[in-house]
Amino acid sequence: MSTHSTNSYTHTNRLLSEESLGICSLESLTAAFHRQYAKQDWFRVLNALVVLVQMRDLLPAPPQRLAALFLLYEAYRADLSLNPFSHFFAELLRPGVVVDDQPANGRTLSAIEEWFLSQLLTTSIPRDVS
Numbered sequence: 001m002s003t004h005s006t007n008s009y010t011h012t013n014r015l016l017s018e019e020s021l022g023i024c025s026l027e028s029l030t031a032a033f034h035r036q037y038a039k040q041d042w043f044r045v046l047n048a049l050v051v052l053v054q055m056r057d058l059l060p061a062p063p064q065r066l067a068a069l070f071l072l073y074e075a076y077r078a079d080l081s082l083n084p085f086s087h088f089f090a091e092l093l094r095p096g097v098v099v100d101d102q103p104a105n106g107r108t109l110s111a112i113e114e115w116f117l118s119q120l121l122t123t124s125i126p127r128d129v130s
Contacts, residue, residue, distance in 0.1 A: 012045060016052075021063040029067055030074050042075050043084060050088055054108055065109075066116055073120045080121065093118060 015032055024032070037045050049068045052059040059065050076083035083089075092109050109117065 012048065016059065016064045016067055021061075021067055026067070026070050026074075030071070033071055033075075046072055046075055046085065050085065053092075056108070062110070062112065065113055069113065069117050070120065073117075089117060089121060093121075 015029065015036065021029070049072055053065060053068050053072075056065075059068060072085045072088070073083070076085070080086060093114060
């Protein structure tokens with residue numbers, strides 16, 4: 001593993017740590033992401049987040065998973081049709097079975113995570129929240 005990818009992993013891991021997420025807002029998480037990564041690195045870093053979301057044991061805590069989904073959405077929110085992760089969102093929201101808010105039958109998202117993602121994709125959130 002190269003030093004660059006190791007540093008990216010370390011920074012991403014720090015951004016999504018339960019301790020960090022317990023004290024920051026989604027707005028400050030986004031700001032930290034933008035400070036940490038140049039725009040040309042976003043796709044590579046966000047692609048790693050896709051893998052983490054797909055494998056629940058790698059990103060087990062609900063706040064971590066919600067933050068990862070938010071970053072995947074936020075990076076390309078200006079035009080969702082140009083978001084390279086739109087297909088991933090569609091797959092995540094494909095109807096499935098959820099039992100006791102836990103995914104079943106190979107599902108990736110819990111009911112709360114599905115609701116959160118659907119709200120991101122269908123609700124207009126003001127860019128400047130004051």
